[in-house]
Amino acid sequence: MGRSPCCDKVGLKKGPWTPEEDQKLLAFIEEHGHGSWRALPAKAGLQRCGKSCRLRWTNYLRSDINRGKFSQQEEQTIIQLHALLGNRWSAIATHLPKRTDNEIKNYWNTHLKKRLAKMGIDPVTHKPKIDALLSNDGQTKNAANLSHVAQWESARLEAEARLVRESKLRSRSFQHQPSSMTTPGYIPGSGSGSGSPSTFSENAPPVMNSVPMTEFVISSFPDVTVSMEVPWNPESSRADNNSTVHAGNVMEEGFTHLLLCDSAERSLPEQWQGF
DNA sequence: AAGGATGACAACCGCGTCGGG
DNA sequence: CCCCGACGCGGTTGTCATCCT
Structure with missing residues (x-):
């Protein structure tokens, strides 16, 4: 119920990850699995909160992520699923292998939403304005x-x-x-x-x-x-x-x-x- | 060449939910 | 049943790169 206090701790690093941090996180998870994210940073020797580690892993470091350009087929899938599901990025992501919800969300906000708006289609409901x-x-x-x-x-x-x-x-x-x-x-x-x-x-x-x-x-x-x-x-x-x-x-x-x-x-x- | 504007994407924040004690 | 820690999710912000004037 309560909000996780992990990020409130002072002394924890925030902002962009360095290659060294990535390497530490990657090496630890490959050897031990992530287990409890909250406990992971201390075990892996990272000055980060567990939440930050989880995000970095799920959105960037995982080996099963395709970080290339979105294909036309993927774009179409996103648009179609968004028409049905709305901003349920995680649900949409389950139908796009190798893509993360964050990546899809960003792509939608920076590319597809603008394209919709330009065409006079409501980006929320997908119906013509x-x-x-x-x-x-x-x-x-x-x-x-x-x-x-x-x-x-x-x-x-x-x-x-x-x-x-x-x-x-x-x-x-x-x-x-x-x-x-x-x-x-x-x-x-x-x-x-x-x-x-x-x-x-x-x-x-x-x-x-x-x-x-x-x-x-x-x-x-x-x-x-x-x-x-x-x-x-x-x-x-x-x-x-x-x-x-x-x-x-x-x-x-x-x-x-x-x-x-x-x-x-x-x-x-x-x-x-x-x- | 400089600096402001814009775009793209990574990362953070905070809320809701779940599950164990 | 209640409390609280842990996690997942979606919205938002920050930062860097590129473009434009």
Whole structure:
């Protein structure tokens, strides 16, 4: 309950680690394991608090860390998982082997968040900003746009709720099975295209009625399928006759693809340029 | 060339949670 | 059941490098 007092002790070094300190920590852990982090600094001969040692080890010294540039696939995974999980960096990190939560968090804050903001997408919810859906005089270009945003939010929250349930199940069973195998009531869909869409049957009313459903499959989280009601009009994926913005269609095209474009001006669909 | 601005990333801080006594 | 130490997590800050004027 109380805060750890280890860092309050005077005489302990703070700030950047030196190569000598790294070597001491590395050598000690390789020989003895880290054991109790609190006791480790004294045993290893380090003038650091245990917390600092743990951070240095988990974020930098571990041998199973990839410190190279983030690949496009990794970027996409982060964006997709962040859309579902929010700022739960440790949870996101579990789906990115060799990457630490701190590294992912930093990368998000310095690269991806800015890219989202630049494109007029709320970095918190990943939905298009309301002001991006407004015309210059403040009127909505298309009332359906706001409806799509609400639907996206609804789908996102639903997926999040499911993840919470799965998390609880996983913590109980401690298994690494696809969650579709462990989540009661989950009915896997038949994938994109024809066939019945995936949905959430556990205590949930049918989400859809007559409107065709669109599935969002998270590629690095294949057991999660977000189904949402998004009327699909291939023509309006670019721009319809009224130059309206179809938030749902843009999402269907895969907003993560848009986010991966280095330059919004270069690769965005016409109606998104200039945001 | 100097120095201010900006970007990138490492590290710290403080809160919440867990588990043992 | 309560207390408290230990740890993990996410937000924030600090520091260094690079760019720009």
